[in-house]
Amino acid sequence: MPELPEVETVKRQLEKRIVGKRISSIKILSKKQFLGNFQKTIGQQIDRLWRRAKILAINVGRLTLLVHLKMTGQIIYLSKNRKPISVGHPLPFSPNQLPNKTTRVIIELEDGSRLFFNDLRKFGWIKLLDGDKIEKELSGLGPEPLEKDFSLDYFSKKLANTRRMIKIVLMDQAVVAGIGNIYASEILFEAGINPARQANSLSNREVANLYRAIKKILLQAIDYGGTSAADQAYIRPDASPGRYQNKLRVYQREGKECFGCFGKVKRIKQANRSTFFCSSCQQ
Numbered sequence: 001m002p003e004l005p006e007v008e009t010v011k012r013q014l015e016k017r018i019v020g021k022r023i024s025s026i027k028i029l030s031k032k033q034f035l036g037n038f039q040k041t042i043g044q045q046i047d048r049l050w051r052r053a054k055i056l057a058i059n060v061g062r063l064t065l066l067v068h069l070k071m072t073g074q075i076i077y078l079s080k081n082r083k084p085i086s087v088g089h090p091l092p093f094s095p096n097q098l099p100n101k102t103t104r105v106i107i108e109l110e111d112g113s114r115l116f117f118n119d120l121r122k123f124g125w126i127k128l129l130d131g132d133k134i135e136k137e138l139s140g141l142g143p144e145p146l147e148k149d150f151s152l153d154y155f156s157k158k159l160a161n162t163r164r165m166i167k168i169v170l171m172d173q174a175v176v177a178g179i180g181n182i183y184a185s186e187i188l189f190e191a192g193i194n195p196a197r198q199a200n201s202l203s204n205r206e207v208a209n210l211y212r213a214i215k216k217i218l219l220q221a222i223d224y225g226g227t228s229a230a231d232q233a234y235i236r237p238d239a240s241p242g243r244y245q246n247k248l249r250v251y252q253r254e255g256k257e258c259f260g261c262f263g264k265v266k267r268i269k270q271a272n273r274s275t276f277f278c279s280s281c282q283q
């Protein structure tokens, strides 16, 4: 599932290509995945893109399109007359052909370029909202981990107040926004903390290490354009995969040698999701 670094990558690639252009048509192929009256966007100019947690926002006139990619969503941009390029991905995520059977929404811009919202599993959505509805829609989210309001003091207090397992807390969007299953595992490995530890059992020093690891890993992953993991669901708007999968140290490396010791990476289930870790490097 795309997390903060993947959505940030999509935002950065896309804004260079679509800001300043007007929407000329929207085709909705999967009705349940588009909420709102799309007609209101026709002829409106795309002014700005931004991201909150794992949600991409596109300001269109006085309206905003919120896009959540959920498990398997992709946004691919094709300029006019350009044929989709093959990047060697296996079906059903292949962008070799657009639209394809996973295409749910097509947004056409005035210069003939198109955005394809593909989503194999159909959990993703696009919502068209008026300015004043945005705040309410995003109200349950905690601070952005790379912004100032996510302070060490704030984070320490949140952890001290819960006995939940630390990995579950890292993925709680109300505590800190944008971290999912991939980066929770990677961050805990970086910090040397066992994912099953109770959050309130962490020492001040461990909390500080974890806090630093969150920022370090997320920034690195953005630098590398996000993670195209084993399912290949995530690709960038130019249809190329991210590169952080080559940097992963525990995620999807069960049974492989640990990068920190001679042990092997283990996999456990926490809240029905796989967690990858090293039981000797992470105490």
Ligand SMILES: [Zn+2]
Pocket (backbone or CB within 6 Å): 258, 259, 260, 261, 262, 263, 278, 279, 280, 281, 282
């Ligand atoms: Zn190890």
